[in-house]
Amino acid sequence: xxxxxxxxxxLKAAGIAGAAAIVRAEAFPxxxxxxxxxxxxxxxxxxxxxxxxxxxVPSDENGPGAIEAQAARYIDRAMGGALASIRPAxxxxxxxxxxxxxxSMGASFARLSATDQxxxxxxxxxxxxxxxxxxxESFFNLVRAHAIxxxxxxxxxxxxxxFTGWDLIGYPGVRTAVSANQQRMDVKVTPNHRSAYDFxxxxxxxx
Amino acid sequence: MATTLPKTNVVIIGCGAAxxxxxxxxxxxxxxxxxxxAGSWVTTPDMAPDELRLSRGAWPPGxxxxxxxxxxxxxxxxxxxxxxxxxxxxxxxxxxxxxxxGQSWRLNPWDFKVASETRRRYGASRIxxxxxxxxxxxxxxxxxxxxxxxxxxxxxxxxxxxxxxxxDPRGNIFEGSRQREYPMxxxxxxxxxxxxxxxxxxxxxxxxPGPAAITSRPYExxxxxxxxxxxSGAGCHVxxxxxxxxxxxxxAQKTRRFKIVTEAHVTAIVAGNDGRVSxxxxxxxxxxxxxxxxxxxxxxxxxxxxxxxLLSKSAAYPNGLSNNHGQVGRHxxxxxxxxxxxxxxxxxxxxxYGTPSQGVAVDNWADDNFDHAGLDFIGxxxxxxxxxxxxxxxxxxxQGWLQGRPNWGSAWKAFVKENADRTNTAYLQKSTLPxxxxxxxLDPEVKDxxxxxxxxxxxxxxxxxxKIAAFIQDKMEQWYREAGAVGIQRAAIGGAMxxxxxxxxxxxxGDNAETNVLxxxxxxxxxxxxxxxxxxxxxxxxxxNPTLTVxxxxxxxxxxxxxxxxxxxx
Ligand SMILES: Cc1cc2nc3c(=O)[nH]c(=O)nc-3n(C[C@H](O)[C@H](O)[C@H](O)COP(=O)(O)OP(=O)(O)OC[C@H]3O[C@@H](n4cnc5c(N)ncnc54)[C@H](O)[C@@H]3O)c2cc1C
Ligand code: SF4
Numbered sequence: 143x144x145x146x147x148x149x150x151x152x153l154k155a156a157g158i159a160g161a162a163a164i165v166r167a168e169a170f171p172x173x174x175x176x177x178x179x180x181x182x183x184x185x186x187x188x189x190x191x192x193x194x195x196x197x198x199v200p201s202d203e204n205g206p207g208a209i210e211a212q213a214a215r216y217i218d219r220a221m222g223g224a225l226a227s228i229r230p231a232x233x234x235x236x237x238x239x240x241x242x243x244x245x246s247m248g249a250s251f252a253r254l255s256a257t258d259q260x261x262x263x264x265x266x267x268x269x270x271x272x273x274x275x276x277x278x279e280s281f282f283n284l285v286r287a288h289a290i291x292x293x294x295x296x297x298x299x300x301x302x303x304x305f306t307g308w309d310l311i312g313y314p315g316v317r318t319a320v321s322a323n324q325q326r327m328d329v330k331v332t333p334n335h336r337s338a339y340d341f342x343x344x345x346x347x348x349x
Numbered sequence: 350m351a352t353t354l355p356k357t358n359v360v361i362i363g364c365g366a367a368x369x370x371x372x373x374x375x376x377x378x379x380x381x382x383x384x385x386x387a388g389s390w391v392t393t394p395d396m397a398p399d400e401l402r403l404s405r406g407a408w409p410p411g412x413x414x415x416x417x418x419x420x421x422x423x424x425x426x427x428x429x430x431x432x433x434x435x436x437x438x439x440x441x442x443x444x445x446x447x448x449x450x451g452q453s454w455r456l457n458p459w460d461f462k463v464a465s466e467t468r469r470r471y472g473a474s475r476i477x478x479x480x481x482x483x484x485x486x487x488x489x490x491x492x493x494x495x496x497x498x499x500x501x502x503x504x505x506x507x508x509x510x511x512x513x514x515x516x517d518p519r520g521n522i523f524e525g526s527r528q529r530e531y532p533m534x535x536x537x538x539x540x541x542x543x544x545x546x547x548x549x550x551x552x553x554x555x556x557x558p559g560p561a562a563i564t565s566r567p568y569e570x571x572x573x574x575x576x577x578x579x580x581s582g583a584g585c586h587v588x589x590x591x592x593x594x595x596x597x598x599x600x601a602q603k604t605r606r607f608k609i610v611t612e613a614h615v616t617a618i619v620a621g622n623d624g625r626v627s628x629x630x631x632x633x634x635x636x637x638x639x640x641x642x643x644x645x646x647x648x649x650x651x652x653x654x655x656x657x658x659l660l661s662k663s664a665a666y667p668n669g670l671s672n673n674h675g676q677v678g679r680h681x682x683x684x685x686x687x688x689x690x691x692x693x694x695x696x697x698x699x700x701x702y703g704t705p706s707q708g709v710a711v712d713n714w715a716d717d718n719f720d721h722a723g724l725d726f727i728g729x730x731x732x733x734x735x736x737x738x739x740x741x742x743x744x745x746x747x748q749g750w751l752q753g754r755p756n757w758g759s760a761w762k763a764f765v766k767e768n769a770d771r772t773n774t775a776y777l778q779k780s781t782l783p784x785x786x787x788x789x790x791l792d793p794e795v796k797d798x799x800x801x802x803x804x805x806x807x808x809x810x811x812x813x814x815x816k817i818a819a820f821i822q823d824k825m826e827q828w829y830r831e832a833g834a835v836g837i838q839r840a841a842i843g844g845a846m847x848x849x850x851x852x853x854x855x856x857x858x859g860d861n862a863e864t865n866v867l868x869x870x871x872x873x874x875x876x877x878x879x880x881x882x883x884x885x886x887x888x889x890x891x892x893x894n895p896t897l898t899v900x901x902x903x904x905x906x907x908x909x910x911x912x913x914x915x916x917x918x919x
Contacts, residue, residue: 198757204766224405260758267757286757294740295401310762311769313701313740316398318586319575320702325736327540327699343586344397347407 178215182222182229186250187236188214191285193252194239197259198289206306213292216301220288223349235281238273239266246271298337299349305335318343351630356641357383358918359910360629361648362615362657365444367882368648369593370499370900371907372601378911381606383640385613385631387414387649388440390594391447396586398579400739408583409439409448414614418797420652424809424845425786432795437582437850438650442609443594445650445850446896447584450705451562451591452733453505453897455496458525459717460891461485463782466717467727475727477813480782481680483888486860486869489525495901495908497529500560502600503900504568504591506533507560521557523712533565536574539736541698541773542709548832554713559733561706562591562896571595578737580704613638616799618645618661618670618879626670626879632799643918644910648882648903651681651852652804655789655885658856658866660801671873676866677856678790680783681808684851684890685730687844688818690775692829693750693836697770700738705776708735714824715892716780726813728780730821731892732828734773743769749838775825779817781810781853781890787846789855808846818842851884851895858886858902871906878918880906 180188195208195217208214221229239262243251246265247258254262263282265271271278292301294308296316302308308315314324314331316338324331339346359375361368364386375382388411395410402408415438421430439445459466462484467475476482499505509530510520535558538546542558549556563580566573574589588595601607615631619639628641647654658677659669669677712718715731744765748756750772755761787808795803810818819842826837859865862874867886873879882903884895891898910917 199762200759202759202762204759204763207762224407263757264755267755289757290741290744291401294744296399298399299401308740310766311740311743312697312766313743313769316579317577317702318398320577322537325537325539325541325576325699325702327544327697329540329699330697331699331701338397338399343393344399345394347397347399347402 180218183218187233188218189252190236190240190250191217193259194263194285195289195292197256197263198286199293205310208289208293210303211293211301211306212303213289213301215303216292216295216299217288219300219349231275234275235284238275238278238281241273242266242271242278296337296339298339298346305333309333351637351639353639353641356628356643357381358642359383359644359646360385360640360642361646362629363387363444363647363649363653364442364593364598364609365439365648365650366446366449366593366896367899367903368646369443369446369598370503371646371648371882371903372607373502373597374904374907375911376601376604376606379606380911380914382601382608383642384607384609385615385629385640386442386609386611387614388442388444389611391441391443391584393586396584398577398583398586400579400741403579403583404741406435409441411440414440418653418656418803420789420804420806420848421792421795422806422845422847426807430792430795430805433848436848441594442598442611443592446562446592447594448582449896450581450894452706452894453500453503453507453560453562454893455524455527456489456891456893456898457523457716457718458489460780460889461488463727463889470717471721471727475721477727477782477811479784479786479811480813481785481864482782483859483861483864485888486858492898492901492905493525493527495905496897497527499897499900499904501532503562503593503596504533504564504571505531505560505562505897506535506565507531508535508558510557518555519557521710521712522555523715523718531560533568535559536561536563536565536704536707537576538709539699539703539707541700541736542707542734545734545828545832546709548828549709549711552827552831554711556709556711559706559708559710560897563704563706564589564591569596574704576703576707578702578704578739580706581737615649615657616660616801618647618657620661620663620665620670620876622665624665624876626876644878644880646880646882646907650883651855651885652789652848654881654883655855656791656801656804659791666875671866671875671879673875674863676864678788680854680857680888681787681789681806682781682783682853682890683806683808683846683849684853684895685779685781685810685814685818686777686849686851687840688822688842689777689840690822690825690829691749691838692773692834693768694771694773694833695835696833698773700736700770700773703736705735705737707737708733711828712892714821724820726816726820728782728813728817729892730777730779730817732821732825733776733778735776738770746772746774750836773829775829777818777821777825778892778894779814779821780892781814783854783857783888784811806846806848810843810846815843851890853884853887853890853895856881856885857888859888870909871902872917880910882906
């Protein structure tokens with residue numbers, strides 16, 4: 143393999159970064175992080191995406207949702223990385239959400255009440271909202287998938303902050319080894335709150 | 350013009366599950382072998398337990414050749430073709446065995462004799478109309494020693510159910526007789542698989558742990574499986590998965606007679622006017638090479654095996670290599686694995702970890718293990734449930750259970766929170782037959798980036814396959830209900846045979862050269878020093894995954910070549 147050297151280098155680098163990441167992960171506050179400037183999206187796009195995500199996975203009596211998980215941070219980073227190719231279409235979609243919100247409810251999406259936001263999202267999902275390319279249902283499905291990825295993917299990608307997503311569904315965490323006891327039905331495995339990249343042995347994926 | 354390289358004894362095209370096995374008996378016999386492999390090596394750093402990365406198309410790593418040549422699909426010649434945009438097979442040293450599930454079955458005795466056994470037991474009229482099924486040119490007894498060889502050389506864990514005719518209910522009592530136990534005990538059970546096994550026993554069925562190309566304890570210097578839950582479609586970070594990249598390939602390399610050229614894309618096999626093959630053309634880093642060889646073994650998986658033959662035209666083979674009888678691409682079928690059954694339980698299953706090979710099987714309703722006299726189909730299905738679940742997958746798996754309720758918002762979130770660990774989907778593999786009008790050929794329009802046509806699949810599941818699927822869905826529902834499931838869902842049955850991870854036929858093996866591309870040893874009826882490896886040689890599927898059979902056949906073909914070197918290659 144031509145790049146075996148660079149892979150080995152990566153492994154080493156991952157080892158060091160991994161150790162640092164463990165410390166960071168364990169010190170992670172489970173509460174909302176202070177607002178920060180988006181890395182790829184514009185502030186207004188970020189605000190809209192975050193508002194949509196917070197209706198898809200709301201924070202409620204069942205615990206934290208997409209806001210606490212910082213799912214929007216996930217998609218913000220992905221738009222500058224692995225999903226960069228869809229960035230223009232994504233911006234157009236977000237603009238269409240705000241345009242439709244203004245036209246139907248009188249304000250941009252993030253400024254609407256939760257009830258009105260839900261009405262806009264329902265119109266999108268049922269393909270009644272206008273101004274989308276190719277249509278509002280496709281954009282709704284895309285954003286919904288991103289809200290789920292941002293809430294339940296490895297925290298390495300910027301979402302699932304403080305492992306709130308995994309705790310919500312009872313996923314006990316990434317392990318590089320699992321015992322027989324941890325596979326019993328009468329056992330509730332204690333979450334370990336580890337990212338794949340806390341283990342130091344893996345090269346990192348694209349954000 | 351291509352650069353001509355020094356001649357070697359054998360070229361193996363593709364170092365995957367099949368090619369990676371064939372190298373070993375050849376190299377051990379003192380034969381010089383060059384493996385031309387389109388992919389490269391993947392190692393532990395590539396194998397992060399990262400669900401998003403695995404599902405994003407970032408795994409398999411690197412630019413995948415399979416994704417540039419995805420076959421087109423149509424159920425029949427009067428339908429338009431469709432084409433998917435990714436293909437789960439792998440280009441790497443070890444091929445798809447790097448990230449497969451590793452279930453490693455011997456076929457049941459019936460699978461070798463479907464035609465004659467059906468005639469004998471139920472009458473000739475019970476062979477489905479239009480099927481081109483033939484008995485294999487040999488039975489399980491012939492393949493037994495090769496299965497055993499591969500079980501030990503690759504490293505398979507499992508529990509035998511029939512050693513020299515003595516049945517052991519801890520294993521599969523329906524399997525054919527074998528000489529020895531597996532080299533390793535089966536993978537351990539889980540709370541959930543034990544629950545399912547108990548339910549099967551309550552139904553008077555015979556549950557057992559399936560065989561796996563995964564170490565249940567340290568084996569030949571590799572560590573035991575750690576059941577970490579990122580096994581399906583993912584590489585193993587501790588080399589517990591017995592891919593050929595960590596088993597037979599390194600052993601063959603140790604002989605110093607097996608050399609692998611990575612990122613070598615074979616474009617054609619060259620044949621002379623005498624009908625014999627003389628070597629292969631391949632591209633590496635934009636340069637074209639000709640690698641001469643005494644014999645060639647083609648092991649690039651079913652679609653690429655057929656495509657390579659059809660693209661290798663010459664004066665001796667104007668319609669493609671070894672295709673003067675028009676059999677290349679015929680007798681094709683995708684394994685009947687659709688029509689899944691899913692269950693919802695009223696309690697958590699703790700299925701977050703494990704591997705798809707860590708499960709429990711029921712073979713009572715597979716193959717001809719039950720009487721079909723009063724039924725209107727032949728064959729059957731094996732039922733399999735296992736432990737492995739990942740967070741995004743767990744959330745998405747609930748989609749089907751919403752029954753019209755919104756799939757977002759607070760009510761959805763409450764549902765997800767409650768049920769994320771309460772669903773399960775069974776893996777149902779069913780016997781599948783070849784038919785006259787199911788086939789592979791070259792697509793007349795769609796081409797890969799090099800300008801070569803891709804494979805076109807023209808095939809659909811027929812009545813026999815649909816009836817088995819419905820029958821097995823009933824059995825699976827019964828099993829899940831017995832274990833306490835409160836909801837059952839069944840996926841649709843039938844339709845076009847899509848691009849499959851279990852793709853059979855296209856270069857079928859059999860004594861009759863009019864209906865088979867290969868002879869009983871896996872060598873061409875037409876080009877005597879060309880062998881083909883992979884499920885493309887198989888004429889029936891049985892009700893279980895193909896790879897161990899593919900590997901046993903690969904060993905057998907390679908050993909035959911070594912033992913008959915002068916006749917075949919000389
Ligand atoms: C997710 C998944 C799970 C699976 N689980 C199981 C299981 O549990 N049990 C089971 O029995 N089977 C399973 N399978 C199927 C199994 O992977 C295949 O049966 C097996 O890998 C086929 O072996 P092969 O050698 O024919 O093909 P591969 O293993 O795919 O090897 C083919 C090799 O040829 C190379 N190649 C292709 N074209 C060229 C070319 N033109 N030039 C040079 N090299 C080339 C490829 O790069 C590859 O390395 C699974 C498959 C998938 C995708
Ligand atoms: S479950 Fe076992 S075999 Fe599969 S990847 Fe993990 S350790 Fe390897």
